[in-house]
Amino acid sequence: MNIVVIGTGYVGLVTGVGLSDIGHSVICVDLDESKIEKLNAGVSPIYEPGIEDLIHKNVSAGRLSFTSSFKEAMKDSDIVYLAVGTPEGPDGRAEMKYIESAAEMIATEMTRPTILVVKSTVPVGTNRKLQNQMAEIAPYPVSVVSNPEFLREGSAVHDIFHGDRIVLGSDDIGALETLKAVNEGFDIPILATNLESAELIKYASNAFLATKISFINEIANICESTGGDIRQVSKGMGMDHRIGSPFLNAGIGYGGSCFPKDTSALNEIAMDAGVDFKLLREVIETNKNQRLKLVKELKMRYASLEGKKIAVLGVAFKPNTDDIRDAPAITIIRELLDSGAYVTAYDPIAYENAKKVFGEEVYFAKTVKQALQDAEAVLIVTEWDEVKEVSPKEMLELMKTPIVIDGRQCFDMHEMKEHxxxxxxxGVGEIDAKEVVGN
Structure with missing residues (x-):
């Protein structure tokens, strides 16, 4: 099967590589020529463990190629996967201009009847709207299939081959059967639905996982006030098979490219449908508040942060990715800077992206130890292995003031206290109150 994938971001590139690895002929298209140049040189424009090995393997096998030309890609295509971004707009709704532009280009360049597979996360009703709009432009029949992605950044290569399900939504039975055949090589359960159900499955899934995160963070707040330990509470809850342990790790809230925009978008979808989704609004609000917990805790130690050297360990929204989109660290660092602190940050992968946000406002250390040198406090924001491997003894030796504010439960409280x-x-409660330290 000749397949075109539009977009070479986290979703498009992993999808294209995965489809080629199960035997399809795939051309990945991106209008950003710098990305295509990198890919043709065997270099991934995104950080995703394992992706470059698969690129080399499938390019060498003649199943995978890259181009910036729509016309070149479309001339022999049977199926086109659309995987362009749908970022959150100023009103909380998904921004659709990239999807609509790409769909128009696809319709214009079609050379035969085509199945359009939409991987992008889009509001309910979008795929049916695209179907109607493309039918007015395209010289050949087009069938739209909604195929939402469930890839986790940092684990996307694993997920493409070991997912829980593949969702295919369409009113065209023939298109559904074709896509089922395309995906057989993944050996993953397939759920066929109509267009609207497939669109909602993605939003509902992400919003439910976000709800679990916000819920456990509120339980963590109770633990702090009562002397409980959220790690023990989470373990006890997760042992109940009806609940499960994933997404019950308390911390500083969710971030990244999916959960924040998808929860906001679903809230807007609900309002447009006349549904008052109070629970989801509280999930979003809880997440916003959770991001500043570490700074609030730090300000219980210092009456003022003016001129204080604060180390921030981790900028990416989670380990194994360079993605800082809506990362809690951005909010935290900005609050520290606004409070007059001098910030030294460390991230093994995402520092280049973070530099684009903060420029010279933040010093980016090359190692964890360099970030800790003479720090008057450290905030642990992303649980990178390099961060978890630092010992309490090293913190004592390097830091000017050994204050450790841990947003990811990286260390054992008793060991840290003993040192x-x-x-x-x-999420770990104490009975003793903190004293505010003067300047």
Missing amino acids: GLDYYSV
């Missing part, structure tokens, strides 16, 4: 560090971990 003489002032240690706070999200």
Whole structure:
């Protein structure tokens, strides 16, 4: 099967590589020529563990290629996957201009009847609207299939081959049967639905997982006030098979490219449908509040942060990715800077993206130890292995003031206390109150 994938971001590139690896002939298209140049040189424009090995393997096998030309890609295509971004707009709704532009270009360049597979996360009703709009432009019949992605950044290569399900939504039975055949090589359960159900499955899934995160963070707040330990509470809850352990790790809230925009978009979808989704609004609000917990905890130690050297360990929204889109670290660092602190940050992968946001406002250390040198406090924001491997002894030796504010439960409180560090971990309660330190 000749397949075209439009977009070479996290979703498009992993999808294209995955489809080629199960035997299809795939051309990935991106209008950003710098990305295509990198890909043709065997270099991934995104950080995703394992992706470059698969690129080399399938390019060498003649199943995978890259171009910036729509016309070149479309001339022999049977199926086109659309995987362009739908970022959150100023009103909370998904921004659709990239989807609509790409769909118009596809319709214009079609050379035969085509199945359009929409991987992008789009509001309910979008795929049916695209179907109607493209039918007015395209010289050949087009069938739209909604195929939402469930890839986790940092684990996307694993997920493409070991997903829980593949959702295919369409009113065209023939198109559904074709897509089922295309996906057989993944050996993953397939659920066929109508267009609207497929669109909602993606939003509902992400919103439910976001709800679990916000819920456990509120339980963590109760633990802090009562002397409980959220790690023990989460373990006890997760042992109930009806609940499960994933997404019950308390911390500083969710971030990244999916959960924040998808929860906001679903809230807007609900309002447009006349549904008052109070629970989802509270999930979003809880997440916003959770991001500043570490700074609030730090300000319980210092009456003022003016001129204080604060280390921030981790900028990416989670490990194994360079993605800082809507990362909690961005909010935290900005609050520290606004409070007059001097910020030194460390991230093994995402530092280049972070530099584009903060420029010279933040010093980016090359190692964890360099970030800790003479710091008057450290905030742990992303649980990179390099961060978890630092010992309490090293913190004591390197830091000017051994205050450790841990947003990811990276260390054992008793061990940290035994070494003489002032240690706070999200969701672990203490009876003794903190004293405010003067300037």
